Every structure is written in C-alpha cells, then in structure tokens.
Amino acid sequence: EPTPLIATPEHTVEGFVREYLRELNFAQGTILERASVNDHYLALARTVRHYLMARWITTTTEHYRRQPKAVAYLSAEYLLGRQLDNALVAADLEDIAAEALASLGIDLADLREAEVEPGLGNGGLGRLAACFIDSLATMSVPAIGYGIRYEYGIFRQTFVDGRQVEKPDEWLVGGAPWEFAHPEHEVTVGFGGHTERYVDGEGDDAVERTRWVPGWKVLGVPYNYMVPGYRNGRVNTLRLWSSRATHAFDLKIFNHGDYAEAVRSRTFAENISKVLYPEDSTPQGKELRLQQQYFFVACSLRDFINQLLPEDFDLHDLPERICFQLNDTHPVIAVPELMRILVDEEGFDWDEAWEVTRRCFAYTCHTLLPEALEVWPVDVLGRLLPRHLEIIYRINDEFLARVREHSGDDELLVRRMSIIAEHPARSVRMAHLATVAATKVNGVAELHSQLLRDKVLADFARFWPEKFTNVTNGVTPRRFVRLANPGLSGLITEAIGEGWVTDLDRLRDLEPLADDAEFRRRFREVKDANKHRLVDLLARRDGIEIDPGTMLDVMVKRLHEYKRQTLKILHVITLYDRIVSGEVAVEDLVPRTVVFGAKAAPGYVMAKEIIALINHVGAVVGAHPEVSKVLRVAFPANYNVTVAETLVPAADLSEQISLAGKEASGTGNMKFALNGALTIGTDDGANVEIRQLVGDDHFFLFGLTEPEAAAMQEAGYRPSSYYEKNRSLRRALDLVAHGEFSGGNRSTFEPVVSNLLGEDRFMVLADFQSYLDAQERVEAAYRDPDAWSRSAVLNVARSGFFSSDRSMRDYMDRIWHAEVLPPL
C-alpha cells in the first residue's frame, strides 16, 4: 500500500500566511479588514491544524497497518486546557505563526486569549489524563484516549458577596476548531429492557444463551481531537463521544402526528453527554451519571473492535492488541460490557471470555477516602443495565468461590471482599469489581499505593499480591514548563540544551548552576518577570491588584476539607491578628501575597462556606491600612488550566498541606516544584517523593505523619484540646467566631468553627502549630534571596522524575507492555 498523499502547507512564514488567508476567506467567509478576533482565532487554529494533519493521518494509518500492542485510556474526564499554544509548540510553529500574523498586523498573543479552554474535567484526575495522552503521543506509543464530549464542562465559578455562584461553561459557542465530528462512525448503545434465555443451534450443537433486549437506544457520535507529540512527527487521537437520539427514537411519536413531542423527546437521549458532573468525591449516585459511564464505555469498546481492529480479527487475541486502562472506577462497567460482547454476541464460553477480559484491563485508583469510592445501588444498575448486573453477579459468585476455597470459608472475609455490598442498601462496589477484573491495580504515588495495599484494598492485596503496583503520577513538561514558562525554558535550554523537554531527567545537569550566582540572578529575573505577567493577568481578568515585589504564596486545587484550605486561612488570620494586636511590627514581616484558586462542588456546603470565609478574610485583610502593607489575599474566581499556566511559574511558595494519608498524589505539587517554587507540605501523596528528591533542606515539612494521624484518631482525637492549649489558634478561631470577618455577624461562619472544634475530621487543629512553625522557617529562608533561589534551582534540577513521560514508561514496563513506534 502506498503512503497516503496529504497536502501540507509549507513550513515558512509565506506558507503560513497563504494558508491563514485561505482559512479566513474560505472557511470564515471574511477578509482581514472585517474579521473579528474570533474569526482570526478560528482561522489560526485551522491553519495550525493543517500542519499537523499529515502526521495524524500517517500515525493513524500506521497503527492500523501494524496492529501493534496498544493502549486505550478510558477516562470520563480530560481537562485539556487551551489547544492552540500546545499545537504551535508541538509543530514548531510558534515563530513562524507570530511572524506571519505580525506581517498581517495581528498580534498572536491576542488570538491566544480568544480560546476558551475545554474544561472537560474536575481537577487532578482529568488533568492527569490530559498529561498522559500528551506523553504517549510524544513517546510514539500507539494509544487512543476515549471519553465524553460534554457540551458543558466544569462550571464557570463566579463570586457574589464572596460566595460561589456557578454559571454554565459554554465552551462550544465560539466554534470548536480542534474537533472532527465523524457521524459516519456512530455507534448504537442500548439501555434498560430485559434479558432472555434462548437456545442457539440444534441437536448436539444446541446451547442455551442469553440475550439482552434493551428498552431504548441512543447513538454515540465520535469527535476526534489531535494529540500532537512534541516534534516527533506523531499525532495520536482523543475520541470523545456525543450522544444523539436514534432515528427510531421518535418515529412512533412522529407517526402519531405530535411533531413537537417528538422533537422534545430527543433531548432525553441528548442529555447524556450534556454536562460534566462537578463532584470530584462523594459521588451522588445519580442515574444519569451511570448512563454517561456506560454510554462512553460501550461506544469505545464497539469502536475499538469495529474501527481499529481488522475485519477478521480473532477476539481471543484481544489481550495481545490492547490494554484498556481504567481511570478510576468511572469506566469499570467496560468489564461486564466486554464479557457481554464475548459471551452473548461472540459465543465465547464464560471461562474463555473471562480470561480474555481479565487480561485486557488494568485499574488505577485515585483516592483513599471511603466516601469517594463509587457504589451503585443494585436496583439502579439493574434497571439501566439488566444484563450487566447478571454478569457482575456471576463474576462475583466465581470470585467468592475462590475466596472461600483459599480462606477455608472465612465468611467475614467473603463479606468484606464481595463485589456486592448488602448494607445500607444492596449495591455494587465498583472498586471491588475493578480490582477483581484487572490484571494490575495501581495507586498514584508510593505512599498511596502502600496504603491501598495495607488498608483500602488489603484483603485483595493478600489474595493477589502480584496484582498491586505503583505508578507515581507526573505532569507534562511541554505544557507546564515549556509553554507556561518560556523565560525559565529559555534559561534552561541555554544552560543544558533543549533535550530536557522530552527527557526531563536532564534537568539534573542544572544542579551545579545552583551555586552559580549569575545563574541564580537570571533565575530570579525570570521569576520576577513571571510575577509581572501574573500581575497583568489578575488586573485584566479579575480587577485584582497585587504587588509583584511580595512573596507569592499559592494554594490552588479543588476545595476540599481534606486538602485543608482552612489551615492556610487560619495562618493568614494569625498574621492579621499579630499585626492588628501590635504583637509584631509590619517591618518585621516578609510581605506576602496569598493566592487561592479553588472550585467547590455545588452541593458541598462546607466547601462553599470555606470559600466565603477566604473571600471575607481577604476583604478585611485588604482593607486594613497596616495589615495590607505586608499581607494580601487574592482569590481569582474560576481557577482553571489557563490560569494555572500563568500562576504556577510566578509562585514562590507552593502549599501542599493535606492531612497525611488523604491526598492520593497531588500533581499541582509537581508543577510548582518544576517551576522553581519551594513547597511547604505534609508527608502526603507525592510530596513524600518530592521531598526525598529535592532534599529536606529545600522543602518545608510539617505536620503529623499518616501513622501518627491514624493512631491519634484511634486513641480519640479531641480538637478542642488544641484550642484550649494554643493561644494563637484560640485567637484566630475566636476572631472568626466573633464575626471579625462577617461584619460582626457571629452566625455566618459558625458552621466552620464548630466543625473544627467538634469533629475536625482532617485534623487542622492538630497540625496548626506545626504549620505556623514551618511558615516561620519559610520567612527566614525567604529573607536570604540567594539561599532561596539556590533551593528553587535545586527544586527544578531534581524534579525531572515528575515528568508524565516517566509515568508512561512505568505504565509501559509494569502494566501495558505496549510497543513503541519509531518517531517519524
């Protein structure tokens, strides 16, 4: 077969201009003189896309021809961030594009700002999926990402009187130049209905089989996105599914003559991919969420089998072709779905189907909080997916028979390990299903994987010790260093060459430069310039004024009690109190700007109260003539990937202060370290590994360890004893309780205070003094700019391990064993 012929525009300024004008004229139907910023943005996006097209088609064609062992990443979320910059960098077009546009009188920077980021994820887990597909493409691994094309991504956060108010995220309205719809590859997905037994064949060949007769069907239409590798000639695919009504859906009603009703009924099917659920723990058990999960997984399996495998492929060989990686339990319904396909549709017997299925799946767990583990009531699941429930029951029966056999009928053990929970309501434990089915189960940082083995999944780890492994998370250096921090990137490349972008361990070569005064000076210059970029962004975007001459102390992540934004705000309150009471003079403090960024799940009442508290404290601090000289709180609304790209490079101090044993990994912690912020953090998640690598002298550790916290809970934790013993803590909490930050109203933040004094599940009060002490060490260190920037440079030099390229290598070696193609 000949290599397909593909038109590629010339890699020159003139070539770019020509292609750009063609897009502006022929696709946007406008001319330079009349085009809007959005016209320009769309023309630019399409132009860049054209440069990647040949690589995309070639990569995809090669995957099909070679049929290598590949990876399919199944994730309900991809928090991609803006595409334009990433594509420009990957295709090595930044300079050409900037020059070409300038020759037309257009500023590339203005067009960058016109892009609305696809926010198709909640936080860490969704962003991780985006980093992973970037790394897979850059490493030439044959991989495809499967997910959902939500019409509305994570809500847009606004503040009204300091309280969070959610607005719909209308990311598609300006046009979606990065996607390719493929209605001709639509897939039909069933829901509901019932199952039937029937006899297949005759005489001696007759076998009893089951078929599922769905009660209703929807269509899935795939939308393809390019996933460009970094300058390696490869472009992989992200395939997101959008739900449509089937053509039969409304036929009956049409024939009844009720046109309006028929059209209305279509919205039912189209609702499935309408909106991303904004909860990222304590799942609500909403039936539509389960529909989303089955919808995208059923589309993806069908698509993989029908589109990516050859016609005559023998599904017994499926494990030689693919590993389906389950990003948490959200896609785990893929397990009974593949069983259904093999047994009911392909006529496999149960055992051979199970053998194939087992070998095709691997499962990544992202949590330790029991309330974040997904469970679905049996009645909900059985109504929506009756055949899948039968299959899950049979998987469970066979699994529990083995447990009984190995444990001498230990019925307590059997009950603990069962995929089906009986109390409080009979339900399916999705993590158990995933663990039973998967060839490998991994946690996302060393400590997390250890706690999975020792606690959350201990029974399973004893049963299948070799099943459990760790793959520490990582972040893509393309987006979070190369693209977000051009200043630092330039400095690094000048010092050690450009290989680091795809081989982040090379950052080690920077270590000697930590002792080079001139290098440190230039490093500080970059940090300073990055702070100015942030100042501009916050002024323009939020009307927030911050002083680039202050220490930038940053806590950005979803709002969760376990992440302990309250600990950070109690520190701010303590500083405020010490100044107002005259205990310290402003001259004796290091001036700080404390930046928060955090969305709360809309139904998470306590999280929303904490947001209000932060905003109210910020207002009082900012309005105080003395305090505001040395302390400011900035809480820009709607923190997202785009904001992170300006905020992370500007930070001096990274706040990673979850209670030990609660944050599975964290990935923000890695982004900050790689951009030369120092971390103040607990011994939790990947903080542990960051500290080991950068060294104790360059990391501000505080707080209880996981075993200490567990022991203290065991012994009966009494938070009020800390309130009684600790004067600073008492004064800070009293200020909140007495209405200092709520115009004298004592009831406003009463729930926050009484929660801390009463239960304090995440031991904020126990860690308070230790945190204050660590902040004192931060202040002392920051007063010595040379020592501080030496530590900062060492943070950069020693964080190469946290590249998602390394994570992908670990998944390849420990779990996937996929092939690697040569770069093109």
Ligand code: 26Q
């Ligand atoms: C499940 C069912 C129903 C509705 C929502 C959900 C749901 C959605 C999102 C549950 C969890 C999430 C997201 C979890 C998450 O982001 N976890 C984070 O994953 C990161 C990547 O591994 C880790 O670094 C973080 O420590 C972990 O909190």
